[in-house]
Amino acid sequence: MPERERDELERRKAAASSALAERTPFAYASAPESSEIVRIEDRYGLFIGGEFVEPKSGRWFGTLNPATEEVLSEVAEAGPEDVDLAVTTARAAWEESWRDLPGRERAKYMYRIARQLQERSREFAVLETIDGGKPIKESRDVDVPLAAAHFFYYAGWADKLDYAFPGRLPRPIGVAGQVIPWNFPLLMAAWKLAPALATGNTVVLKPAETTPLTALLLAEVIQEADLPPGVVNIVTGAGETGSNVVTHEAVDKVAFTGSTDVGKIIQRAVAGTGKHLTLELGGKAANIVFEDAALDQAVEGIVNGIYFNQGHVCCAGSRLFVQESVFEPVLERLKERLATLRVGDPLDKNTDVGAINSKQQLRKIEELVESGVEEGAEIYQPACDLPARGYWFRPTLFTGVAQSHRIAREEIFGPVLSVLTFRTPEEALEKANNTPYGLSAGVWTEKGSRILWMTSRLRAGVIWANTFNRFDPSSPFGGYKESGFGREGGLHGLEPYLEFEEDGRAG
Amino acid sequence: MAKVPAETHTKVPESPWSPQAAEAAMVRVTPVDAVGLEERAASLGTRSIKRESKLFALDLAVRCADLTTLEGADTPGKVTAVCSKAVRPDPTDSTIPSVAAVCVYPALVPVAAERLRGTGVKVASVAGGFPSGLAPLDERLDEIRQAVRWGADEIDIVLNRSAFLSGRYHQAFEEITRSKEACGTAHLKVILEIGELGSYDQVRKASMLAMAAGADFIKTSTGKIASSATHAGALCMMEAARDFHRQTGRAVGVKVAGGIRKAKEAWIYLVILHETLGPDWLTPDRFRFGASTLLNDLLMQIRKEREGRYQGPDYFTVD
Numbered sequence: 050m051p052e053r054e055r056d057e058l059e060r061r062k063a064a065a066s067s068a069l070a071e072r073t074p075f076a077y078a079s080a081p082e083s084s085e086i087v088r089i090e091d092r093y094g095l096f097i098g099g100e101f102v103e104p105k106s107g108r109w110f111g112t113l114n115p116a117t118e119e120v121l122s123e124v125a126e127a128g129p130e131d132v133d134l135a136v137t138t139a140r141a142a143w144e145e146s147w148r149d150l151p152g153r154e155r156a157k158y159m160y161r162i163a164r165q166l167q168e169r170s171r172e173f174a175v176l177e178t179i180d181g182g183k184p185i186k187e188s189r190d191v192d193v194p195l196a197a198a199h200f201f202y203y204a205g206w207a208d209k210l211d212y213a214f215p216g217r218l219p220r221p222i223g224v225a226g227q228v229i230p231w232n233f234p235l236l237m238a239a240w241k242l243a244p245a246l247a248t249g250n251t252v253v254l255k256p257a258e259t260t261p262l263t264a265l266l267l268a269e270v271i272q273e274a275d276l277p278p279g280v281v282n283i284v285t286g287a288g289e290t291g292s293n294v295v296t297h298e299a300v301d302k303v304a305f306t307g308s309t310d311v312g313k314i315i316q317r318a319v320a321g322t323g324k325h326l327t328l329e330l331g332g333k334a335a336n337i338v339f340e341d342a343a344l345d346q347a348v349e350g351i352v353n354g355i356y357f358n359q360g361h362v363c364c365a366g367s368r369l370f371v372q373e374s375v376f377e378p379v380l381e382r383l384k385e386r387l388a389t390l391r392v393g394d395p396l397d398k399n400t401d402v403g404a405i406n407s408k409q410q411l412r413k414i415e416e417l418v419e420s421g422v423e424e425g426a427e428i429y430q431p432a433c434d435l436p437a438r439g440y441w442f443r444p445t446l447f448t449g450v451a452q453s454h455r456i457a458r459e460e461i462f463g464p465v466l467s468v469l470t471f472r473t474p475e476e477a478l479e480k481a482n483n484t485p486y487g488l489s490a491g492v493w494t495e496k497g498s499r500i501l502w503m504t505s506r507l508r509a510g511v512i513w514a515n516t517f518n519r520f521d522p523s524s525p526f527g528g529y530k531e532s533g534f535g536r537e538g539g540l541h542g543l544e545p546y547l548e549f550e551e552d553g554r555a556g
Numbered sequence: 557m558a559k560v561p562a563e564t565h566t567k568v569p570e571s572p573w574s575p576q577a578a579e580a581a582m583v584r585v586t587p588v589d590a591v592g593l594e595e596r597a598a599s600l601g602t603r604s605i606k607r608e609s610k611l612f613a614l615d616l617a618v619r620c621a622d623l624t625t626l627e628g629a630d631t632p633g634k635v636t637a638v639c640s641k642a643v644r645p646d647p648t649d650s651t652i653p654s655v656a657a658v659c660v661y662p663a664l665v666p667v668a669a670e671r672l673r674g675t676g677v678k679v680a681s682v683a684g685g686f687p688s689g690l691a692p693l694d695e696r697l698d699e700i701r702q703a704v705r706w707g708a709d710e711i712d713i714v715l716n717r718s719a720f721l722s723g724r725y726h727q728a729f730e731e732i733t734r735s736k737e738a739c740g741t742a743h744l745k746v747i748l749e750i751g752e753l754g755s756y757d758q759v760r761k762a763s764m765l766a767m768a769a770g771a772d773f774i775k776t777s778t779g780k781i782a783s784s785a786t787h788a789g790a791l792c793m794m795e796a797a798r799d800f801h802r803q804t805g806r807a808v809g810v811k812v813a814g815g816i817r818k819a820k821e822a823w824i825y826l827v828i829l830h831e832t833l834g835p836d837w838l839t840p841d842r843f844r845f846g847a848s849t850l851l852n853d854l855l856m857q858i859r860k861e862r863e864g865r866y867q868g869p870d871y872f873t874v875d
Contacts, residue, residue: 069831073834073835074612074838075616076609077609079606190602343588343593346593349592399603
């Protein structure tokens with residue numbers, strides 16, 4: 050039997066496991082989504098000027114499946130010359146065609162891309178799961194449908210821009226340099242590309258080095274959609290490539306989603322250059338449960354808030370604040386619920402928690418969890434088997450956490466929840482706001498007036514009431530403080546890609 | 557916490573409430589968020605059940621079925637046929653287990669009891685002024701006693717929604733307690749008729765009330781109104797049963813009934829049960845389906861799983 054086939058078999062055998070599955074005859078048989086629908090090339094060049102080209106750098110790097118550690122493909126590493134070519138190409142495409150194309154014509158291409166994303170949704174979902182480790186359930190039900198929805202939504206704005214900002218006439222900025230993270234590779238590409246294209250800008254996009262494949266499949270879709278060459282260029286590589294993109298002098302607008310550390314470097318690099326900048330960075334969201342909340346649904350929200358996508362979510366509800374009077378029932382429910390989470394093969398349709406995206410990220414999670422134990426917090430993890438190969442981490446929660454612990458202050462970006470308690474709404478508010486971040490928050494209470502009181506005082510860009518991690522293209526998303534600035538999504542998401550002239554018509 | 561010394565000198569005024577009543581006044585039934593509940597039920601509905609797990613679920617669903625006929629036109633002949641089906645659901649396949657019980661009106665209990673004696677299949681009877689529960693209480697209790705005397709092992713009564721919805725919780729509670737007494741050793745299932753309760757908060761409240769009053773099972777619906785069992789409604793009741801068990805140590809069963817026709821719907825209920833109440837509830841002692849047309853679809857799916865192809869409906873008996 051060839052090695053690859055044997056590995057595949059072995060992987061299938063290691064079906065998703067949970068503590069519940071281990072004590073019941075009703076352990077769901079593995080239900081793997083077939084990976085045959087996806088054709089992965091041995092090598093991918095850079096997508097510049099509507100074609101895949103060999104990198105001038107001559108360098109390539111591997112991207113692997115974090116669930117098996119198997120190398121999936123080789124991807125070009127864009128050097129400074131490659132980035133320069135991509136930016137110049139984007140600039141030329143902007144000046145020669147895209148800038149002056151009527152909105153409805155730009156929309157036509159975007160609708161095509163959106164429809165193709167829907168047509169090929171299974172292919173995208175499977176590839177996203179193979180390259181990034183997230184459960185197929187999530188890539189199938191969240192990532193891909195939302196990515197298509199973003200293109201549809203912003204396509205609708207393309208011919209209505211003149212009416213979007215009363216009294217001001219919008220104009221495209223030029224070339225957008227966009228650097229995106231590995232947690233929602235396709236969805237983040239859609240969040241970045243859709244508003245840029247709708248507003249008449251051209252793009253150089255740099256996907257994360259551990260998850261480049263769906264962006265490259267999107268490049269194929271862009272080719273099929275017949276988008277004018279050079280309007281979207283995709284350069285793969287690591288941090289240095291990203292740095293070359295954002296500092297290139299012909300890039301007029303920089304959009305970055307990723308860590309706060311890198312965000313700070315970028316902000317320093319573009320300071321004084323006149324480039325437009327938006328940053329969507331880290332978070333340490335508070336999820337606040339009051340004693341009158343619908344507790345079972347709150348527990349679902351807590352689980353969804355922190356274990357969704359292995360906790361690789363910038364807006365994850367990683368700090369849970371529970372009113373002390375319901376601490377015990379909430380914790381009991383939460384621990385029971387954790388035991389039903391199925392961890393394992395991301396391609397299994399029953400898997401709830403997939404693989405950690407990379408070895409490096411796994412190390413970081415392990416290091417922070419160790420610090421939590423050392424600092425005296427009490428750790429809880431359900432018993433479940435983890436596959437022998439790949440990068441895995443059990444869903445984890447800490448109780449007895451103090452505001453001063455590292456696990457309560459630093460972004461872990463993994464399936465790790467810190468549980469804290471509070472006595473009054475004022476205390477909950479004070480503790481929730483006591484963080485350098487401010488991306489998202491959650492409030493759980495049946496009392497409408499308390500929702501309004503809390504949400505108007507929480508310093509976070511997105512606040513969910515009685516739900517968590519809900520996304521919609523029409524809703525703006527972005528942060529306060531060290532979580533960044535600028536908004537993506539909705540009408541607000543158009544603005545960072547536009548410059549404005551005074552409108553003579555305005556009265 | 558430091559102990560507060562008892563007052564010895566001043567006289568403490570007598571409280572109009574007992575300590576229990578005072579505590580009861582502070583506690584309220586945990587609210588239910590409809591959006592979150594329905595989302596959770598829907599997400600459990602996407603579990604992919606295949607091969608051995610599917611066969612396990614289908615077999616369990618047969619074992620948990622209450623084969624039901626509740627028509628004004630029920631005759632001894634009809635009930636006898638239903639009983640035969642209950643004992644041997646598939647005459648061509650002896651590996652198919654019997655169902656849990658046959659559920660009929662009280663007048664037909666003697667027929668069912670006669671036919672099912674020694675088979676292990678229980679006789680269940682609706683009683684207590686089914687389906688409205690608005691006959692005079694004495695008559696309802698007499699009906700229960702009569703059904704038990706005639707041989708019913710299980711009694712399905714309805715919650716007095718008239719009392720419950722007008723806030724006479726005490727009355728609704730006491731009627732269940734008295735019905736439980738009337739049952740003697742027979743098991744009592746209380747039908748909440750969730751389609752009439754108006755909200756999941758009410759479903760949860762009614763579940764708690766019925767369990768506290770002594771129900772052995774809580775049941776979703778009578779099957780006599782348009783809106784019957786739903787996955788979210790059942791989830792809400794199961795969450796209540798889980799919390800009741802946690803608080804009191806008493807295990808109460810859950811029965812879903814009304815409008816469940818397809819095997820796929822049935823195994824989604826089993827998934828919800830499994831992930832809410834755990835493996836201890838995967839037994840006919842703690843879970844039931846009210847079923848009539850569902851049974852043949854279960855049989856059809858079992859044969860399909862075993863033989864790899866579907867057999868036509870005429871190969872499964874209609875009783």
